[in-house]
Amino acid sequence: MISDFPYGKAPFWILVAAILSGLVVWGASYLQTHEEPDLIFATFAQNHYEVYREVIPEFEKKHGVRVQLQLVSIRALQSRLQSALLAGTDVPDLVELVNPSMGYFTQGPLEDVGFIDLTDRIFAEGLDQRMVWERFSIWSSRERIFAIPHDVHPMGLVYRRDIVESLGIDVDAIETWDDFLEAAHIITRDLTGNGVIDRYALDLPSDGNWALRGLLMQQDIQMFDQQGRLTFNQPATIDTIIWYLRASRGPDRISFPAGWGQTFSRAFNDGLVVFVFTPDWRTRQYQMDLPGLHGKLAFMPLPAWEPGGRRTSVWGGTGLAITRQTARPELAWELAKFLYLDVETAGAFFLQSNIVPPFKEAWEEPEFDEPNPYYSNQRLGRILVDLARQAPPEYVTAYTELTHSKFSEVFLNAALHFDRRGETGLREYIQEELDKAQAYLERIMARNVFLFEPAQ
Template identity: 35%
Template structure:
């Protein structure tokens, strides 16, 4: 008996292709978009870049260099320069990965002192930057620059970068409020003098139980200012062999002193966001009198907070002791050459062209208040122009006068880690002071020393895990 079989009608699902059965509709759409965009990218002609690759990570520097690079390219069409602006994080990743893997990077690199020491880890012959030491001395270039400005770019006695700046740190203050109160800043030599002379400005005139103003913009949560003050005080961060050395008695006493500035019954400082709209509003309202100010910060205020014009002046940093240093130093930038460059002489020529140019120096000072590290330029008349933003002071001359006295900055690959460790110790010390209601400097010193030793031990342990550290 033959049985009959009638095929059942196929459902819509059974008609799907193998790919459709394998992938949901959403994934098919994503795959389609990926294919189309890949084709578009493949067919789009890539931008053809010509000339010596030159990377920078600072927009203000880029803008100052533009006319000089254009002039260079017009005069030397056979030696063109291709300048590119990169975000700092992208710059750091591309530069360090290129150095480690041997893949191409720019021939000329302008890099911040936050990033550049990371390339110094390991044996000297493995550093990705060209060693400029012998060239600097043979051509007499070393003597043309402020000597201390080479320090952040020097590792084990070898120099890997040409300094872009000096970045002396002085003290900016609300001169309108200070002078209206009849306060004479010439009486100020030390930090103790500063807080004593400025104390009348902390009066509570509105009766809310809080000072109307604080005397200094400072907080233990901001490592940059802690390090600036530590360096001013002669505090050591790393020793000559690049080993952490910040757990010392001098730094412990400074840390204990700073904690009495930010908490307790004699609190004098206020944390103000450095670049936010709210921070600029607080400065404009006079919430703080003084600010620890590198030269570049003055230019930043001119752009970001023009309402401060005519209200500010600058004075030397108060010293930690009578006869002590009245200036400190902030992070900066260098120009380095990739060791794998095939155009080293051209890169060197361009670096000198930009960094010793009076026109570039004048532009950077006019727009950013940055003074050049080239000593021959310090007599330039534009540094002696009275600045109405700062009450007619000759700001350039004031910063230049203190430039030769800046302390030495560290060039350790672990500088940022050390700064964070010190700030963490400062935060723990504040918590200790508040918990025990102990705001006496002498009584806080032992705990400050303990916390610094703990932070230093942890950093050394962290560093020891990197096999290149001992090289």
């Protein structure tokens, strides 16, 4: 065979050596890739996945283990994971979940929850003090904690600084929503004289949705309390709905539903809306999707409902849970802390995402004080951290999504009443709708004998 090789013996043996070396490298790579991992960690967020892929090798080296990182869809993490947990089939050791999915996993007895109860670990390591305590609320059920929070997601208003300053409006003087309404009536205008409003002060969805719930949470009005009991039916809820209807409908409206995606981008870019409700994660979206507004935007806290009141709310959330099926619970807990409690990782992640971590020690990292040129050189991180200290809790149950749906019905029915009759009988009508929604939900919830079982 060697004699038949056209280029001689030396090139032949060089070729053989190259092939053998390639096989050795491939074999080592194959074994490394296909060896059984010590932990499997699944996340749904691409930006989280990219950060974890960079830092997990350090954890692997420190502990002499291998971690398999998986990027999966949110739908798979919720529906398929719950089915797998119930069936006892293979599941990841750790999973990142999106709010409000914890209610989906905790609708039965506490002992049947497919995640490890982290409550005692959290208190033993002082994480109830070292992290923003309010953020544990969305990962809890019946006063037991089943995940640790990844973020705070404080909400403020991003606004067109160029437009606001051209109108002589001082945003520092806007401390309450009453102050905001005064400025809003200056901003909202028919600029062409054709009878059609060309510029609105605020982006508000016409169905209430997340914006209305955020305004309620700002006032400590929750759908549920810590024990999972309904709490939305109160006079302040009616006041807030009426405020929202006035702002979003009728001849004196000061808002426009800008929507999402390209529709929103065009509305904000063209100045159709000037102020936009914005949690930390959404600030990064503007930077990516609206490069033409670089240097024209700024961020401010939400106006308070009364002088000295809370200047923020929250919107969204991610948490990390450890499944009960893991064979390495202590190692999984160490990985969770490595990813969520490392200050340097938190600082680097903030620069990539603008997301504020709930781990307070990370807030002293220099990244949170860097000026952001996109937001007119504001120290966006420091502003968001100051708001994170005021973050309200958000209690989640197995009935959160159903409650959101029924509450939306209340709002939409109130909107129809407002469109047809104005404010005549409006307050009484909203009260009737709230009463009906509460009665319906209480009937449904009463069927779940586990919901109000005492925590052990």
